[in-house]
Each structure stands twice: as C-alpha cells, then as structure tokens.
Amino acid sequence: MAWLFANLGYNLAICARRTSRLEQLKSDILDKYPDIRVEYRGLDVTDYNAIFTVFDAFVADFGGIDRVVVNAGVGESRRIGKGRFNINKRTAEINFISALAQCEAAMKIFRKQNSGHLVVISSMSAMRGLPKHMTTYGASKAGIAHLAEGIRADMLLENLPITVSTIFPGYIRTEINENAKPLPFEVSPDKGSKAIVAAIESGAAQAYVPSLPWSIVGPAMKYLPLKIVTKVS
Template structure:
C-alpha cells in the first residue's frame, strides 16, 4: 500500500466530507474537493491551505453525469495525479413510498447510487490509466437491511453502493487498484439531525473512525467498529418484527 498523498473527496462542503477533508489536511495531504456549494468549498479551502499540501476545489453535481469525468480529470491535472477518490456525496431525503413524494425518493436514489456509479466510472478510468489508485465508496450500515417507511429508498440506494463496491473489490483483488466500502453508523451530521438514538457517535469520533478505516484500505468496514461492526452483521438476520421497529 503506497501513501495516498493526492485525495479527491466529493460532498466535501459539509458533514462527513468536510470532516474527512479537515483530517487529511492536518496530515499534509493534497486535496481536490467537490460539492454543489462552491462558496462553502472556497471558505473551507482557505482554512485548509495552511496545513494541506495543496487544495483545489470545483463545483460538482454528481447527478450531472457528463460533468463528473470532466471535473475529476481537471482536478487530477491540477494536483498532478490522484491517489485516492472518496465517493461521499449523498442525500438522506425520503418519504414512505406511494405517499405522493416520489421526487424525494428518486432524487435520493439518483444521487446516492447512480451518482456513485458515475463517480466510480470517472475515478477508475483514471486509475486504470495510471495502474494505481484507491477508490472509497461511502455507503451506510442501512445497506445491510431494507428499512421501512421514509428510509426505504435510502437503504436501497446504499445497498446498491455496497454491492457495487463488492463487485469492484472482487475484480481488482491482487492489483495495484484498491477498493474500500465504508458503512458508517449513526454519526452526528445534518443528515442525521433529528434522529434520537444512544448509538450516535460525535462527528469527530465518526470521522476519525472513517479516516482510520480508509487508511487501512480494507475491502469493507462498518464504522465506528463498536457497535456497528457486530450490529451491521446482525441486521442481515433480524426477524421482521424487529426490523420494522428500527426507524
């Protein structure tokens, strides 16, 4: 495993993406940061530049599929290469299916799954050309069990992300291209605002666990390891009456 000095992060203007950017900047890494909100990225970049090796930013909507490879390549050129791409951009919108709010569920699946696929396509084109790289897909522990009500489309989208990562990990096993799927549990971010659970990790603790798992470059990690590694495994086998009470 080589040191990944040049890292691209999508969805970097807030939440876990911003947290990972700050953590890698403290280590002196060079960063390419993408999000829809360019103004927030520029503020973040100004804060990170004194610590980071180099920071470049670009506006990106991952559902504008044609623009994803263009933006990735432009940032690659500015950094002089890419060692790691973290596919983090995502949405937590949703409503019970069939209640007249299909737009929220469709937008969630398009961003979280189809958008992740577009990013994987763009990243792996670059990695195949240079015969090296580390692709990180940020999924969710909800990928392990279809959740009811407003979480149904979200958990389905994340199950797709995990399956995509598993397929890629099998394809690239034993090659200079590494694939990692990270499944965070409940971590304090805007997306989890309003969720009441004793299992919520602080943003700092959650980001630290994510960065440690990414650096280890394992094929799969549920974070923070306790309690989410055993819980993620158990979720696949929970009786239906229990899973119905999960949200």
C-alpha cells in the first residue's frame, strides 16, 4: 500500500515494529519517487501510550495528517476452550484494543484539524462467527468494524467533515498466512493491495475487496446457514 500511495503522490508516515524494513522501504520509495517525503518510526501497537506519541510526532513532522490506516493485526487464534487462552487474548488485544487506541489517537488529531480520513482494515471474517482458528480473529475484526461504524455515526451526528471507511478484505496471501493451505478466492499481495487502495481512495463508508467475489459473498455470509458459511473459512 505504501508503494501505491507513493505512486499517487502522497507523502508517507509509516510505522511498524521492524524498523529495518521501514528504513529499507523509505530508501526504495525515495529512489523511485524523490519528490515525496517519507518518515518512519518504530511502533509496537501493544504499547498504547506509544501510539499517541508516534501519531503526534508525525503531525509535528508534516504539520498535519490527512489519513490514518489502522492495519496492524495478527491472524493467530485457537479453538475456544482448548487451553490456548493466552493466544486468543493476544489476538483480541492486538486486533481490537490496539486498533481502538489507534482510532482514538487518529480521531484526536482529526477533530483538532476538523478534517481527515480514518481507514479501518477489518476482514471478511467479520461477517459471521467462524469456527476453529478463526473464532477470536473474526470476533476481533467484527469488533473494529462496529467501532468504525460508531465513529462514522458520531461524525454524522456532529456534522464533522471527517471520513471514516471500513475495508473488508477477503483472503490475501501474505506473511500472516503464507504457510496456510490455499484459501477460498485468495489473491496475491499485489492484487489485494491494489483493491484496498482503490477502495480507500474512493472514500466509501465500507467496501468488500476485491469487489468480486466478496461484494456478493460478504452480504450472503450474513444470512446463509452456518454450516455453509464454515466452508468458506
């Protein structure tokens, strides 16, 4: 996504745990797009106070932030009641509580600016309760989808010019699932990223990506019998 946004001419504020990757990414992007600005900072989103510090530091760097993409997450969870509570707890905390902290930090900035675009990356797994290793993961992604919708409702009630988008990606083959079996309708990182960026750029309140087949499968998952839904997970 960073490469795609750079191609669109955006300055970039990027943060993640592995700063060596960020440093290399910055160098590579600036080699190709020397007219944009790229700043990076290390951030572990389980350090909630650091989220506010890093976001505010980026505001100081650029004089403001136009968009925040809440994308950090983990895909590991286990069947409930099988003695793996610590794994499920970590998944819930990173995917929901850390996302909540990022939304808080972003919205604090946007409210002060009276402008901005909050993007929350949820998942097609948020459509229904799912079995096995998807249970806690899907629940956490459903949680952040509702969180984003609640923030969007606030913006409507307060009539503030702040856009809130919820993106529901289908299966994208990345490091998070590189060792998993082939997944239904999965796409490459390149195709998935392009679909996500296009959805973000559209400013849509919510989007299923890639649009086909997920704009059809996603709404259907909400109403199909659970036995059928579990076959897509």
